[in-house]
Amino acid sequence: MKFSEEFEQRFAEMVRQYPTKRSALVPTLLYAQDEIGFLSDEVIAEIAVRLDLTELEVRNVISYYSMLTTQPRGKFNVQVCTNISCMVRGGEEILEHCSKNLGIGHKGTTPDGLFSLEEVECIGACSWAPAAQVNYDFHENLTPDKIDRVLEAYRKSGKQ
Numbered sequence: 709m710k711f712s713e714e715f716e717q718r719f720a721e722m723v724r725q726y727p728t729k730r731s732a733l734v735p736t737l738l739y740a741q742d743e744i745g746f747l748s749d750e751v752i753a754e755i756a757v758r759l760d761l762t763e764l765e766v767r768n769v770i771s772y773y774s775m776l777t778t779q780p781r782g783k784f785n786v787q788v789c790t791n792i793s794c795m796v797r798g799g800e801e802i803l804e805h806c807s808k809n810l811g812i813g814h815k816g817t818t819p820d821g822l823f824s825l826e827e828v829e830c831i832g833a834c835s836w837a838p839a840a841q842v843n844y845d846f847h848e849n850l851t852p853d854k855i856d857r858v859l860e861a862y863r864k865s866g867k868q
């Protein structure tokens with residue numbers, strides 16, 4: 709398993725900084741996912757060895773965090789929150805609207821590989837509900853029109 713030089717530098721730095729190797733697990737998974745696109749069996753096995761963990765321990769952590777995935781996703785992963793604050797302010801309508809706009813449902817990926825869609829629990833943006841996260845960017849106080857504009861901007865940037 710070969711990662712980039714940048715990944716190796718970050719990994720070496722994290723292992724130096726954290727008191728135990730295990731503490732570097734989540735950031736290591738995120739960096740690996742950013743680089744490879746998803747956490748394949750090969751990536752999981754490699755990270756488990758590097759951090760002195762079992763593959764099961766690594767998989768248990770992956771299954772806990774919605775931002776980590778063992779399946780390939782679209783270039784832009786649209787995560788719409790429908791938890792309580794977002795729900796009372798129209799989060800479910802935003803999810804439905806995204807589903808119509810993209811033509812895919814929960815955990816679906818568009819045929820061109822550009823978008824994935826996911827319904828998620830609270831993403832910590834309750835004060836600005838309803839909210840969604842696309843990769844690492846937050847979009848808040850959403851309306852159907854606003855999410856259409858957001859998706860269109862990603863669509864354009866993804867085709868460049």
Ligand code: FES
Nearest residue numbers: 789794830833834
């Ligand atoms: S409930 Fe949606 S961001 Fe917290």
